[in-house]
Amino acid sequence: MAATKEYALVCLENPLLDIQAVGDKALLDKYGLKDNDAILAEEKHIPIYEDLLSNYDAKLIAGGAAQNTARGAQYILPPNSVVYFGGVGDDKYAATLRDAVKQVGLRVEYRVDPKIPTGRCGVVITGHNRSLVTDLGAANHYDLEHLKRDDIWKLVQGAEYFYVGGYHFTVCPQAIQTLGEEAAAANKAFIVNVSAPFIAEFFKDPLDASSKYWDYVICNETEAASYAKSHALPYAETDVAAIAKHLANLPKENSKRARVAVITQGTEPTIVAQQGSDDVKQFPVHAIAKEQINDTNGAGDAFAGGFVAGLVQGKSLEESVDMGQWLARLSIQELGPSYPFPKQTY
Numbered sequence: 001m002a003a004t005k006e007y008a009l010v011c012l013e014n015p016l017l018d019i020q021a022v023g024d025k026a027l028l029d030k031y032g033l034k035d036n037d038a039i040l041a042e043e044k045h046i047p048i049y050e051d052l053l054s055n056y057d058a059k060l061i062a063g064g065a066a067q068n069t070a071r072g073a074q075y076i077l078p079p080n081s082v083v084y085f086g087g088v089g090d091d092k093y094a095a096t097l098r099d100a101v102k103q104v105g106l107r108v109e110y111r112v113d114p115k116i117p118t119g120r121c122g123v124v125i126t127g128h129n130r131s132l133v134t135d136l137g138a139a140n141h142y143d144l145e146h147l148k149r150d151d152i153w154k155l156v157q158g159a160e161y162f163y164v165g166g167y168h169f170t171v172c173p174q175a176i177q178t179l180g181e182e183a184a185a186a187n188k189a190f191i192v193n194v195s196a197p198f199i200a201e202f203f204k205d206p207l208d209a210s211s212k213y214w215d216y217v218i219c220n221e222t223e224a225a226s227y228a229k230s231h232a233l234p235y236a237e238t239d240v241a242a243i244a245k246h247l248a249n250l251p252k253e254n255s256k257r258a259r260v261a262v263i264t265q266g267t268e269p270t271i272v273a274q275q276g277s278d279d280v281k282q283f284p285v286h287a288i289a290k291e292q293i294n295d296t297n298g299a300g301d302a303f304a305g306g307f308v309a310g311l312v313q314g315k316s317l318e319e320s321v322d323m324g325q326w327l328a329r330l331s332i333q334e335l336g337p338s339y340p341f342p343k344q345t346y
């Protein structure tokens with residue numbers, strides 16, 4: 001394995017504990033949830049967490065989309081390659097998260113808010129779908145002050161890759177902009193995952209403000225469709241190749257790197273477009289038998305983890321995508337956004 005710089009990869013987003021259970025249509029209906037979605041909890045959703053724990057035998061599993069990606073990248077990379085920032089409380093859930101990241105050796109630098117509980121995400125599994133309802137809690141209080149703290153900023157300056165989960169656009173867009181500016185100024189790689197359809201729709205402004213910094217943008221087909229719709233793009237919402245090309249060719253601050261747009265499509269091939277190129281590439285997924293799938297919670301995060309690990313290792317775009325497919329395949333065989341132990345190697 002190629003030598004990797006210490007903490008070459010910095011990740012930022014919302015640390016959450018997943019409260020995950022197999023549910024049914026009645027449960028989805030009770031809380032007005034779609035079978036495959038990710039939303040922020042409103043007042044009416046708050047009882048779902050107790051409901052899942054008391055009535056659906058829910059399991060507590062480390063979550064938070066970019067934290068899953070960070071764990072995935074560290075799962076592949078040599079020790080001390082990845083550090084993750086986000087906000088938690090000072091409670092049992094935060095302790096559970098710290099234990100879970102230790103298993104893969106991920107370093108976390110949390111902003112701890114003693115007055116606010118750690119965020120949680122209700123995960124309702126129905127078949128191969130998952131519905132996510134997030135109560136951000138302390139994750140919602142991440143701030144620029146933490147990012148600019150001397151010890152944290154040193155980690156930023158030492159890193160060569162920044163990965164931001166799109167869910168953070170709901171929390172601290174200034175921290176995202178600051179990382180983007182730093183990346184562009186120092187010719188480092190800035191990677192953004194759109195993360196959920198509602199980000200492209202309701203957080204369009206902060207998302208768009210950051211787009212000039214994107215060296216890599218990752219999304220899935222429903223996020224691509226949502227982006228196309230909210231930006232009134234002149235293509236069919238299902239024309240992922242055209243949307244990928246559009247994303248790749250948005251204006252860009254750092255002209256030293258051609259932007260890459262990656263769109264995953266579940267079991268369908270992953271689409272990759274590169275700024276300035278007419279050629280849109282397709283990469284097949286690592287298919288597995290349906291019976292081997294445990295659940296798809298975190299599949300996209302795992303893809304991003306493998307992909308980014310490939311970039312950090314200096315692998316080609318093709319191989320990095322393949323590493324993403326490989327890690328996603330491993331993760332969907334586990335309970336929740338988890339990775340197998342003993343460790344497997346790519």
Ligand code: 26A
Nearest residue numbers: 014016039063064065121132134167298
């Ligand atoms: C702000 N929101 C809604 C969120 C999330 C989130 N991570 C950060 N912010 N909503 C769901 N997740 C996480 O997504 C993972 C699956 O991709 C869940 O915690 C879950 O682990």
